[in-house]
Amino acid sequence: MFFFVSLLLVIYLPGLGKGLIRDDYAWIAGSRVSSVWQTPQLFTRHNGFYRPLVSLSFWADEQLFGLEPFGYGLTNLAFLLADLALVALLARVLGMAASLAWLAALVWAFNPHGINMALLWTSGRTSLLLVLFSLLCAIAFQRRSYALATVFMLAALFCKEEALLLPATLLAWALIQKRSLLPVLPLAACDAVYLWLRAQTGAYTPATAPGFYRLSLDPSLLATNVLEYADRACTFPLALVILTALVAGARPRPDTRERTWMLLGLAWLVFGYAITLFLPVRSSLYACFPSVGSALAAVALVGASLRGLSERAQQRLLVAAGALALLLVPVYWNRNARWVEPARVATRVLETAAPIARASREELLVFEDDPGARYNLSSAFAGLLQDAVRLASGRPELRVRLETPPLETAPPAEAHKRLRFRGGVLEEVR
Numbered sequence: 001m002f003f004f005v006s007l008l009l010v011i012y013l014p015g016l017g018k019g020l021i022r023d024d025y026a027w028i029a030g031s032r033v034s035s036v037w038q039t040p041q042l043f044t045r046h047n048g049f050y051r052p053l054v055s056l057s058f059w060a061d062e063q064l065f066g067l068e069p070f071g072y073g074l075t076n077l078a079f080l081l082a083d084l085a086l087v088a089l090l091a092r093v094l095g096m097a098a099s100l101a102w103l104a105a106l107v108w109a110f111n112p113h114g115i116n117m118a119l120l121w122t123s124g125r126t127s128l129l130l131v132l133f134s135l136l137c138a139i140a141f142q143r144r145s146y147a148l149a150t151v152f153m154l155a156a157l158f159c160k161e162e163a164l165l166l167p168a169t170l171l172a173w174a175l176i177q178k179r180s181l182l183p184v185l186p187l188a189a190c191d192a193v194y195l196w197l198r199a200q201t202g203a204y205t206p207a208t209a210p211g212f213y214r215l216s217l218d219p220s221l222l223a224t225n226v227l228e229y230a231d232r233a234c235t236f237p238l239a240l241v242i243l244t245a246l247v248a249g250a251r252p253r254p255d256t257r258e259r260t261w262m263l264l265g266l267a268w269l270v271f272g273y274a275i276t277l278f279l280p281v282r283s284s285l286y287a288c289f290p291s292v293g294s295a296l297a298a299v300a301l302v303g304a305s306l307r308g309l310s311e312r313a314q315q316r317l318l319v320a321a322g323a324l325a326l327l328l329v330p331v332y333w334n335r336n337a338r339w340v341e342p343a344r345v346a347t348r349v350l351e352t353a354a355p356i357a358r359a360s361r362e363e364l365l366v367f368e369d370d371p372g373a374r375y376n377l378s379s380a381f382a383g384l385l386q387d388a389v390r391l392a393s394g395r396p397e398l399r400v401r402l403e404t405p406p407l408e409t410a411p412p413a414e415a416h417k418r419l420r421f422r423g424g425v426l427e428e429v430r
Helices: 002-015 024-030 036-044 052-065 069-093 098-109 115-120 122-142 146-157 161-176 184-199 219-248 256-273 291-306 311-327 329-359 377-381 385-393
Strands: 364-368 399-403 417-422 425-429
Touching: 002 069, 002 115, 002 311, 002 329, 024 052, 024 122, 024 385, 036 052, 052 069, 052 122, 069 098, 069 115, 069 122, 069 291, 098 219, 098 291, 115 122, 115 329, 122 146, 122 161, 122 291, 146 161, 146 184, 161 184, 161 256, 219 256, 219 291, 219 311, 256 291, 311 329, 329 364, 329 377, 329 385, 329 417, 329 425, 377 385, 377 399, 385 399
Parallel strands: 364 399, 364 417
Antiparallel strands: 417 425
């Protein structure tokens, strides 16, 4: 286990906390309050979404780290490691042996889809926090600590909207395990409380959300989403099942207990995707939550294949898995680049722009982007360059304009400074 967790750090630490990008700046600006006693105000705000615990985490990070991105990255890493441990704990609570439980956690954490985005993009912590509190809720529910499960249910809702169907998941679990359905009622009541609180803030609703966040019943969209999200949550766990069966020379024949684990995992997978399948916008972040279920189901099948193997054969299989994971490290690094490189660009740009903005008396800064660069101002800031420069310079009144040559409009008439991004470097145009 130590080897695989260390390998996880080898994969992600080199790219961790290289910069704040895109929505990060909006989260930081929108999570500011003047003192710790005013943090309850975060539960009355929205930024389109209503995720007050995410806002609280950004507020805490700014108190600790200012705008230093590595600190925010460490927070995301802490959430990821906590999630990994909780997946293992949930598997143990469901009755899996320790070795299988930790394998389920590793299958979830090594999934090449979603985890890198959740960890390396600071705003990706929304999914990490959703997973964290959903797992705590499920663990408490399995242990029949229903009051605690209700608290964690509400916390999961305060992190991300996919938690709305967590009560449906646990209802399915109760049916599969032939348990009383009544303890699910307080969890469903949390949905009502959450929706009422959300309605007070003016956050997006299905009717007011932008088009790409509105639920759609378009058959072609649903078919594409089903295929893409099945790939993101299931391909890696399924590959492990097939590889184990081939190496072990034994087709998995799950017993009653293993079939139960499979059904529980499939219920988590299906309800975990039940909202995002209907959204026009696609994101690998949406795979983080459902892939807990695919990891549990896959490990149940792996356990069925391993049941007849000797301990020595199982150890050889573990060594082979470790060697394969080590060989795949460069592949993970390559996949991480799409989040690491824009972060580096953002850091370099703000290191240049912030002093210029602070020293300038003008109210407008014009940035000229490099449209030919793979990683440029548009990819690093995604429409939030003004928010980023305002935060970094401490000038909330500053206006920023981003231009992409060839210019389609005339330059602004008012006095301004012009900054040009070329060859990965931002320079002042004199």
